[in-house]
Amino acid sequence: EKGGYDHFMLKEIYEQPNAISDTYRGRIRVAEGIIKMAGIDDNLAKLLNAKRIIVIACGTSWHAGLVAEYIFEELVRIPVEVEYASEFRYRNPVIHQDDVVIAISQSGETADTMAAIKLAKERGAFVFGVCNVVGSSISRETHAGAYTHAGPEIGVASTKAFTTQITVLSLIALKLAERKGTISNSDFHYYLQELERIPEKVKDALESNDHIKLIADTYKNARNFLYLGRGYNFPVALEGALKLKEISYIHAEGYPAAEMKHGPIALIDEQMPVVVIATKKGHYEKVVSNIQEIKSRKGKIIGIVTEGDETVKRLADHVIEIPETIEFLTPLLTTIPLQLLSYHIAVMLGKNVDQPRNLAKSVTVE
Numbered sequence: 380e381k382g383g384y385d386h387f388m389l390k391e392i393y394e395q396p397n398a399i400s401d402t403y404r405g406r407i408r409v410a411e412g413i414i415k416m417a418g419i420d421d422n423l424a425k426l427l428n429a430k431r432i433i434v435i436a437c438g439t440s441w442h443a444g445l446v447a448e449y450i451f452e453e454l455v456r457i458p459v460e461v462e463y464a465s466e467f468r469y470r471n472p473v474i475h476q477d478d479v480v481i482a483i484s485q486s487g488e489t490a491d492t493m494a495a496i497k498l499a500k501e502r503g504a505f506v507f508g509v510c511n512v513v514g515s516s517i518s519r520e521t522h523a524g525a526y527t528h529a530g531p532e533i534g535v536a537s538t539k540a541f542t543t544q545i546t547v548l549s550l551i552a553l554k555l556a557e558r559k560g561t562i563s564n565s566d567f568h569y570y571l572q573e574l575e576r577i578p579e580k581v582k583d584a585l586e587s588n589d590h591i592k593l594i595a596d597t598y599k600n601a602r603n604f605l606y607l608g609r610g611y612n613f614p615v616a617l618e619g620a621l622k623l624k625e626i627s628y629i630h631a632e633g634y635p636a637a638e639m640k641h642g643p644i645a646l647i648d649e650q651m652p653v654v655v656i657a658t659k660k661g662h663y664e665k666v667v668s669n670i671q672e673i674k675s676r677k678g679k680i681i682g683i684v685t686e687g688d689e690t691v692k693r694l695a696d697h698v699i700e701i702p703e704t705i706e707f708l709t710p711l712l713t714t715i716p717l718q719l720l721s722y723h724i725a726v727m728l729g730k731n732v733d734q735p736r737n738l739a740k741s742v743t744v745e
C-alpha cells in the first residue's frame with residue numbers, strides 16, 4: 380500500500396510529478412492555448428466580474444491560498460484577501476454580492492472552513508471550492524468548484540495536496556487572465572508550456588534527496604529553525620516551517636525574508652539553521668543581502684537555489700538546487716526540498732511521520 384516507500388508521506392512526496400500532471404491533464408491543450416474547466420467555464424461572468432476574491436482555508440491549504448493571492452493579483456489584477464477560516468467565521472466579515480470566495484480544502488471536511496463557507500453563502504457571495512476528496516462535504520456545499528485530482532493523501536502532513544492546489548489555482552488564474560486580457564496572448568501560451576514542464580522539473584528536484592538527507596542529519600538536533608522567502612516563496616517558507624513542526628516537533632518559524640530585521644534577527648546565532656529560498660527569479664539580490672545579514676550573525680544557511688547559482692553557493696553552508704521556471708510557478712519546485720528535509724529529520728528523530736501526535740488528517744472539530 381505504501382508502494383515500497385517507508386511512509387505514506389514519502390510516497391506522496393514522490394507522487395507529485397504525476398499528481399500535478401493528473402491535475403492539469405484533460406484541462407489544458409497547450410498547442411491550441413485552451414484551458415477547459417467546467418466549474419470555471421460555467422461561471423465565467425461571475426468570476427470575471429468579481430471585485431474581490433476572498434480565499435478561506437486552514438493550515439497548508441491556507442498557504443496555497445497565499446500563493447494564489449500573489450498569482451491572482453499579478454495575473455488577473457483582482458484584489459485578493461486570504462483568511463484563516465476560523466478567523467473569518469467568528470468576526471462579522473464584510474462580504475459583498477460581487478465577492479467571490481474560494482474555499483480550499485484537501486479533505487473537504489474541515490469544520491472551520493465549512494462554517495466559513497456557510498457564512499459567505501448566507502451573505503450572498505459566490506463560493507468556489509478547491510477540494511481533493513471527491514464528493515466531500517465542502518465540495519457539495521460550494522456553488523461550483525474544481526478538484527485537485529491528487530489522489531488519496533494519507534500522511535497527515537500535506538504534500539501533494541499543496542502542490543496540486545497551487546496547480547489548480549494557477550490554471551484558474553491563467554484562464555481568467557486570458558479572458559480578462561490582463562496577460563498577453565504570447566505570455567499565456569508561454570505560461571501554459573512552462574506549467575506542462577513542471578512535473579519533469581519536480582522529478583529533477585526530487586533527485587536531491589540523498590543530499591537533503593545529509594543536511595537533515597547535520598541539523599536534526601537543532602531546537603529551532605527559521606524559514607525565509609519573499610514574494611511567491613514567502614508562503615513556501617511558512618509551509619516549510621509547518622511541515623517541520625508537525626512531524627519532527629522542532630520549533631520552526633516562517634517569515635518574509637525582509638521582516639527578519641524587524642525582530643527575528645535577534646534569534647540568530649551559530650545554533651540557528653535558516654532555510655532561505657533564494658531562487659534566481661524573485662527578488663534575488665534582496666534575498667542575497669538577507670543571507671549576508673544571517674551570515675554575519677553566524678547563522679547556518681541552507682539555501683534553496685536555482686541550478687547553476689554561484690553567489691548563494693559562496694555564502695551558504697549548504698545549497699539545494701532546483702530547476703529554473705517562471706516566477707509564479709517556483710513554489711511548485713521550492714516546496715519539494717522543504718518537504719524532504721522535514722521528512723528526513725522526523726525519521727531520524729524516530730517520530731511517527733504519517734501520524735504525528737495530537738494531529739488528525741481532517742480536523743472536523745471547531
Ligand code: M6R
Nearest residue numbers: 438439440484485486489536537
Ligand atoms: O483538509 P484541509 O485542507 O481542509 O486541511 C487543512 C489543515 O488541517 C491541513 O492542511 C493541516 O494543516 C495539515 N496537517 C498540514 O500538513
